[in-house]
Amino acid sequence: MAEPVLPRGRFARGLRGPEGLRALDGPGALPRLLRRSPLRRLLPTTVRARATVGAVLVVAVALALASFALLGLLEANLLRNAERDAARQAETIARLAASGDLEKMRPTLHGVEFVQVVNARGRVLRAYPNLAGEFPIVPGKPLRPGKESHTLNAGPLGGEHRQRVVQVTTETPQGMVTVFVGTSLRDVDAADDTTAAALAVGGPLLLATVAFVTWRVTGRALGPVEAIRAEVAGISDRDLHRRVPVPPTHDEVARLAQTMNTTLDRLESAGIRQRRFIADASHELRSPITVLRTQLEVALAVRDPELWPELIGGALQDIERLQQLASDLLLLARIDAAQPMAPARLDLGAVVRGAVDARLGDRIPVRTELADGVRVDGSALWLARVVTNLLDNAQRFADRRVDLVLHTAAGPGGRTAVLEVTDDGPGIPPGDRERAFERFTRLDDARSRDHGGAGLGLAIARDLAAHHGGTLTAEDSPRGARMVVRLPVAGGGDPEPR
Structure with missing residues (x-):
């Protein structure tokens, strides 16, 4: 078999050996040669x-x-x-x-x-x-x-x-x-x-x-x-407040500048949320760690063995609180990263019933009214976490009653699954209803700390509902708080008859 004839001169310097032979072979040989050719310098680049x-x-x-x-x-x-x-x-x-x-x-x-x-x-x-x-x-x-x-x-x-x-x-x-x-x-x-x-x-x-x-x-x-x-x-991660100039031409370039500024707005907001989240998480972690260290130091200083169980029990409570906080922070990180869930066709009534039955030692029994055949697409684990967080919030502030109702309603995009959790506690003022879903927010800081809340439950529940294409809002109630989750019904159809 005759050997291929390679080009001579300066153009052939980059074509020696096996790499050069491969560059000359195949349907893409000409574009590769042009990329290596000095003639490429003559082509316009702007x-x-x-x-x-x-x-x-x-x-x-x-x-x-x-x-x-x-x-x-x-x-x-x-x-x-x-x-x-x-x-x-x-x-x-x-x-x-x-x-x-x-x-x-x-x-x-x-x-x-x-x-x-x-x-x-x-x-x-x-x-x-x-x-x-x-x-x-x-x-x-x-x-x-x-x-x-x-x-x-x-x-x-x-x-x-x-x-x-x-x-x-x-x-x-x-x-x-x-x-x-x-x-x-x-x-x-x-x-x-x-x-x-x-x-x-x-x-x-x-x-x-x-x-x-x-x-x-x-x-x-x-x-x-x-x-x-x-x-x-010129914009760095510390200069996200800067914006690009918008030309007064009202054309594609102006729309590009407006879109770029909108993107910078989102990046700045994300950066602010991230810094605020890190500061709040550091503050929340510092308090139980400080208390835990104090208890352990006291336990080392106390020589009476009869006091050790009480000190160790308090330390275990703080460790449990740290574990719960770390779990919530990890879940929020997964939600923010938009990690894909494994969607499946679920019976929402069965998921809610399973989440309620798994609760042991609730201060107030939960009264349920669940419609049958309400099917949604999503993750059973995350939907159960939504129910758990809403019930935990209701249990913290309820006086004598917590109700959970599941039904369907007509919506602009088809049938919607509606999950309502109400309690007879002090409720949420209308002006604070949106702020209640912010991370590390406590409307009653002292009372929330006494009940062990870190201000993440409602934020996690809303993010999980949004991840399923739904919403979570605080709505009017004759007494107490009323949390309403709305999720699209699978296929947009009617539920099965009860």
């Missing part, structure tokens, strides 16, 4: 340059096609006019020859340079003085009645210009006679030369104008884009 080159190429192609078409139409029109005059003269002389009146030939029309009448034996019967003594023009084809025309680069009169010759053959009393009438194409050639020179001069000027205008226009159009790029390049 949008402005590519737009200018593209506009110039398009106009150049269009100009070339238009120039060829213009020259062709101009020459055809001038040839037609010249041939018309010559044909009129030739037909007039042919009629005189047919009637035997060649002596009545008149002077040539304007534009006609020569006339020659030749019989079938090649004898010149009549000619204007400018062809006197010249050899007869030989017909290009055998004589037969009719009219033909052709162009001569060097006619009977010579000269630097072409000539259009019209040949009319007719029957006469003396036999077949051919009339040759020629007209100079001097005007046609002059018009062609003038037009070609104008196009040769005007074409490059037009292309230069197109290049200049395109360069300036694209520069002005891309100027705001460059300003946006420069501003974004």
